[in-house]
Amino acid sequence: MLSAQSKAPGSQNALAALCGLYWYPLYAFVRRRGYTPEDAQDLTQGFFLHLLDHKALAQVDPLKGKFRSFLLASIQNYLSKEADRARCRKRGGKTEFVPLEAENAEDRYWLEPTDYVTAEKLFDARWALTLLDEAMSLLCAEYAKQGKMATLETLKPLLHPINTEELPSYEQVADQLKVSVAAVKMLIHRLRKRYTTLLRAEVARTVSDPEEVDEEIHALCDALIASEGRLA
Amino acid sequence: MKVGDRRTCQMCGTQVSADRDVCPVCVLRAAITEEVSLEESASELPAVGSISEPVARRFENYELILDADARPIGLGRGAISANS
Numbered sequence: 001m002l003s004a005q006s007k008a009p010g011s012q013n014a015l016a017a018l019c020g021l022y023w024y025p026l027y028a029f030v031r032r033r034g035y036t037p038e039d040a041q042d043l044t045q046g047f048f049l050h051l052l053d054h055k056a057l058a059q060v061d062p063l064k065g066k067f068r069s070f071l072l073a074s075i076q077n078y079l080s081k082e083a084d085r086a087r088c089r090k091r092g093g094k095t096e097f098v099p100l101e102a103e104n105a106e107d108r109y110w111l112e113p114t115d116y117v118t119a120e121k122l123f124d125a126r127w128a129l130t131l132l133d134e135a136m137s138l139l140c141a142e143y144a145k146q147g148k149m150a151t152l153e154t155l156k157p158l159l160h161p162i163n164t165e166e167l168p169s170y171e172q173v174a175d176q177l178k179v180s181v182a183a184v185k186m187l188i189h190r191l192r193k194r195y196t197t198l199l200r201a202e203v204a205r206t207v208s209d210p211e212e213v214d215e216e217i218h219a220l221c222d223a224l225i226a227s228e229g230r231l232a
Numbered sequence: 233m234k235v236g237d238r239r240t241c242q243m244c245g246t247q248v249s250a251d252r253d254v255c256p257v258c259v260l261r262a263a264i265t266e267e268v269s270l271e272e273s274a275s276e277l278p279a280v281g282s283i284s285e286p287v288a289r290r291f292e293n294y295e296l297i298l299d300a301d302a303r304p305i306g307l308g309r310g311a312i313s314a315n316s
Contacts, residue, residue, distance in 0.1 A: 132256050160258035162241045162248050196263045203263075214264050221260045228238070228247040 018067065018205065019048050021134055025126040026075055027105050028112060032119035033079060037106050047078050066216055067206040068127050072120065117227055124223035125231050131206070131220065135199040142194070151177060155184075155191050 023044060030040040051074070112122060143152040154176055161167055170181045177184065203213050203220075224231075237250035246257040 128260070129256060132259060157253055160243070160255045160262065162239050162243075162253065162255045164242050192262065195259070199259065199263045217260050217264050221257055221264075224257050224260070225246055231249060 016048075019051070022068075022071070022127060022130055022206075023048075024105060024108065025123045025130060026071060028109055028126050029072070029075060029119045029123040030079065031109050032112075032117075032122050037109075041105070043079065043082060046082070047075050050074075050078055066208070066212065066219075068124070068216070068219075072123055112231065117231075121223065121226050122231075124220070125227035128220035128223050129231055131202055132199065135195060135202045138198045138202070139191075139195050151187065152191070155188055158188050159192060159195060 026047065027040055027044045030043050031037070035043060112126075117125070140149070140152060143149050154173060158167060158173070168176075170184050174181045174184045177187075179187070200213055200217075203216050204210055207213060207216050238247045239250050240246070241248050241255040241258060243255060243258050244261065246255065248255050248257070
């Protein structure tokens, strides 16, 4: 996050990269606040442009804070200010900072739960799932690069299974992969470890201090538990 | 709007969307206790066959807390008992 907050060349790219990954939780937050899809797209895009304003970034202490918390507080402030302005005003001259995949965003939003999940809870839980999905995408890319996607697909259910009764035995997996049972155990061990490493690295990108990684992961756990599995 | 089906993770008891085949809370908790040494033998991992058997981890108001490798975490030991 330090690079994203810096004014050095490339900082906008770093910020754009992070926002590009995590735009949907912001969009869902704005929608849950009651804005129409059009306004939500406009406001989310306007918010990203607002972040590029040096005044906005300068308010952030680069040595303190989490990117998730910073974004949530910032968009809350942004919405309260924007609410007093004309909604139909063109923001940022229609400049598109982060491609929002508008149709895809609404499709996804319509799958969100309607019940008591607040905008803040929705944002945090959706952020956690986005981060997990990104780590999984990176893991898949690594296995694909090594030509081992079939291995990954076979082992993935064993990563952190929800229902252990549905799992195949080690022997079945060994037969499928044509390796020994001992090798299966080692492959699962490596898979878990690599996924964890990628996940922690992804979390580290969103906090200022590496020592905040565990704290942030705890917060993400709490957010997911609070959503009680209502997010797909 | 639709609310998806949910399942309860047998490892941590968290409600999880039925669309997910991996428990996100277990993944995150494992990431917290990631300091698993590389030297750890794969043979120490719980056998798939063994974790396939349903295990009761809730006893009225008590819950057995497991670490990332599904081993019970000991909270303390007294003169006549051990609490897990």
